Amino acid sequence: MRYDSDMTDPLPLSPNERAGMVAVVGAANAGKSSLINRIMGEKVSIVSPVAQTTRNLVRGIHTEERGQVVFLDTPGVHHQGKKALNKQMNKVARSATEGTDAVMLVIDRSEAPALEVEGWFQKLCQLPPEDRPPVLVVLNKADLTDRYEPGIRELFGRILADHPGTPEPEWFQTSAQSGEGVEALLNRLFELMPPGPPLFPEDIVSDFPRKLAIGDVIREKYFMRLHQELPHSIAVWVEHLIETDGQWNVEAHVYVRQNSQKGMVIGNKGRLMKAVRGEAASEIADIYGVKIKLTLVVKVLKDWDKNFWILRKLGYA
Numbered sequence: 001m002r003y004d005s006d007m008t009d010p011l012p013l014s015p016n017e018r019a020g021m022v023a024v025v026g027a028a029n030a031g032k033s034s035l036i037n038r039i040m041g042e043k044v045s046i047v048s049p050v051a052q053t054t055r056n057l058v059r060g061i062h063t064e065e066r067g068q069v070v071f072l073d074t075p076g077v078h079h080q081g082k083k084a085l086n087k088q089m090n091k092v093a094r095s096a097t098e099g100t101d102a103v104m105l106v107i108d109r110s111e112a113p114a115l116e117v118e119g120w121f122q123k124l125c126q127l128p129p130e131d132r133p134p135v136l137v138v139l140n141k142a143d144l145t146d147r148y149e150p151g152i153r154e155l156f157g158r159i160l161a162d163h164p165g166t167p168e169p170e171w172f173q174t175s176a177q178s179g180e181g182v183e184a185l186l187n188r189l190f191e192l193m194p195p196g197p198p199l200f201p202e203d204i205v206s207d208f209p210r211k212l213a214i215g216d217v218i219r220e221k222y223f224m225r226l227h228q229e230l231p232h233s234i235a236v237w238v239e240h241l242i243e244t245d246g247q248w249n250v251e252a253h254v255y256v257r258q259n260s261q262k263g264m265v266i267g268n269k270g271r272l273m274k275a276v277r278g279e280a281a282s283e284i285a286d287i288y289g290v291k292i293k294l295t296l297v298v299k300v301l302k303d304w305d306k307n308f309w310i311l312r313k314l315g316y317a
Helices: 034-040 084-095 115-126 151-159 183-194 210-226 259-266 268-288 307-313
Strands: 018-026 058-064 067-073 102-108 135-140 170-173 237-242 247-256 291-300
Touching: 018 034, 018 115, 018 183, 034 058, 034 067, 034 135, 067 102, 067 183, 067 291, 102 115, 102 237, 115 151, 135 151, 135 183, 151 183, 210 247, 210 268, 247 259, 247 307, 259 268, 259 291, 268 291
Parallel strands: 018 067, 018 102, 102 135, 135 170, 247 291
Antiparallel strands: 058 067, 237 247
């Protein structure tokens, strides 16, 4: 079913039109966000070399003549996640499989399977038959070494043997970098989606709130520059977003946990913050097609990642 321009009157449903939701799960840094961005043909999730860059459940909405596939890009599960933020991210990721039409378990094929991979294999095999959507195991980073692939398949085989009656998953190889295998994966996902109308309007690619999306772009720029030094101590909240015809005025607060971290975020003579502001403003302007005036304010918010109300405000809880 499609809609006319004012979204009031339904148009006839194409006989082949399908729509459904796919949970994209896996360990941190497996390339889930990069793979979704490749399928979408544009950026809906931030990416960086730092594990657990994605903190929210972001919907990427892919619409074409065949119908609509809605991707739930979940935070990467981290077995060492003991802090409140990590626990919340793990909870969101694990609950994302409920009520979906398929599950994509994305695994970094170029690394030995970590505990998180084994945990996902176990979880998916333990789902009750009535709650078990089709599972696609996606071996990502196919452009890199395949030396660990036999071990990944062997691990799943051992776990599958302990759960008689569990269907064998479908296996795919992809490269978010080159696009290898992505078309075959998308074709299969459309086959698995149930017949039905689009779940979202056809002209949007994500329902992620605008303020959170802008904050994520800013956070990504810090991740790319700070690497492992500080990123998980940083959060970004868009305090003000004033939209006019010619320009958006954005004031974003960059939260750190300790006074000693302020200098690292600002940089020598403010150079780091200036660079981040310029890069983020340019990308936000490209995304929304408007001129952006971006102001960054660094604030110390002690142990923000342990505060449920702050996590909720940031969209992590």
